[in-house]
Amino acid sequence: MVNFSARLSNTRKKFSFFGNSPTSKSIAESTWSEIEETLIGADVGVNASLEIVGDLKKETDRLGVSSISELTELLKKQLKVRLGGLDVSLSDDGDPAVWLFVGPNGVGKTTSIGKIASKKIAEGHSVVLAAGDTFRAAASEQLAMWADRAGAHIVTGADGADPSSIIFDATEYAKARQVSLVLADTAGRLHTKKNLMEELSKIQRVAGKGPGTVKEILLVMDSTTGQNGLVQAAQFAEVVDITGIVLTKLDGSARGGIIFAIQTELGIPVKLVGLGEGLEDLALFDAGTFVDALFETKA
Numbered sequence: 427m428v429n430f431s432a433r434l435s436n437t438r439k440k441f442s443f444f445g446n447s448p449t450s451k452s453i454a455e456s457t458w459s460e461i462e463e464t465l466i467g468a469d470v471g472v473n474a475s476l477e478i479v480g481d482l483k484k485e486t487d488r489l490g491v492s493s494i495s496e497l498t499e500l501l502k503k504q505l506k507v508r509l510g511g512l513d514v515s516l517s518d519d520g521d522p523a524v525w526l527f528v529g530p531n532g533v534g535k536t537t538s539i540g541k542i543a544s545k546k547i548a549e550g551h552s553v554v555l556a557a558g559d560t561f562r563a564a565a566s567e568q569l570a571m572w573a574d575r576a577g578a579h580i581v582t583g584a585d586g587a588d589p590s591s592i593i594f595d596a597t598e599y600a601k602a603r604q605v606s607l608v609l610a611d612t613a614g615r616l617h618t619k620k621n622l623m624e625e626l627s628k629i630q631r632v633a634g635k636g637p638g639t640v641k642e643i644l645l646v647m648d649s650t651t652g653q654n655g656l657v658q659a660a661q662f663a664e665v666v667d668i669t670g671i672v673l674t675k676l677d678g679s680a681r682g683g684i685i686f687a688i689q690t691e692l693g694i695p696v697k698l699v700g701l702g703e704g705l706e707d708l709a710l711f712d713a714g715t716f717v718d719a720l721f722e723t724k725a
């Protein structure tokens with residue numbers, strides 16, 4: 427199990443106001459703008475930050491809280507509630523279930539598939555990887571390397587082949603071998619390229635035409651992208667039915683606060699987070715663990 431807290435140090439620094447550097451021990455008029463600036467600086471997003479501070483003010487008045495330490499506890503509680511409201515479960519019942527991985531270039535789609543395959547296999551499942559990135563030369567070799575490391579099956583096609591048909595073939599391959607989960611890779615794409623975005627709708631349609639059922643469409647987002655990621659995500663959500671987000675590169679990113687913006691602005695749950703480049707560096711997203719890690723003062 428990866429140590430969530432140790433990997434979040436850069437985002438935590440952005441939240442450091444709450445740790446050891448508030449300018450006073452009791453709530454002052456300036457406290458609110460300090461909290462607001464801290465949240466915005468950690469990429470929580472302007473709307474979410476204003477809402478959080480607004481709710482926090484009401485709650486402090488209601489409870490008559492005056493110390494920064496009590497205020498910090500209230501804030502933690504509020505952030506947990508805010509992040510905890512969405513369903514983060516991943517559905518893998520199907521015959522087989524298909525999970526599609528979509529997103530911009532280089533965000534970590536293929537790596538996340540490798541990590542998830544490894545986790546599922548360790549839990550006793552069999553997994554088929556579908557090499558649906560036929561756009562980039564060597565993409566299927568990269569996926570094959572992950573299949574090898576994780577011990578997964580892989581279905582590939584020729585470079586330039588139709589990704590939908592490879593993913594469809596993978597569902598038949600899985601069905602024939604009683605494998606219950608297909609993880610399908612797709613080529614990275616710019617959210618502004620209309621034809622490439624339309625290709626994703628086709629992939630979603632075709633992937634469910636055979637024995638498989640598309641149970642998850644996971645948008646992979648790079649947490650270092652910051653607020654631009656929201657614009658990209660909204661475009662992907664227009665062409666496919668995104669069920670969740672895999673937020674990668676949280677290790678090293680100072681912008682982990684983006685999770686609040688994603689959930690507030692898009693209403694899509696972050697289900698998994700990437701915390702490094704290794705096979706084990708993936709965690710199911712848990713709001714409580716995440717928020718506690720942000721407020722730890724010792725690291």
Ligand SMILES: Nc1nc2c(ncn2[C@@H]2O[C@H](COP(=O)(O)OP(=O)(O)OP(=O)(O)O)[C@@H](O)[C@H]2O)c(=O)[nH]1
Binds near residue numbers: 536559562613677702
């Ligand atoms: N530090 C860190 N690096 C990551 C993480 N996830 C992926 N990477 C790195 O990001 C780079 C791109 O990863 P890929 O999995 O190839 O990304 P992709 O989305 O499949 O890329 P394309 O197929 O080219 O669109 C690689 O160098 C990965 O090792 C993560 O959680 N943390």
Ligand SMILES: [Mg+2]
Binds near residue numbers: 535536537559611612
């Ligand atoms: Mg890839």
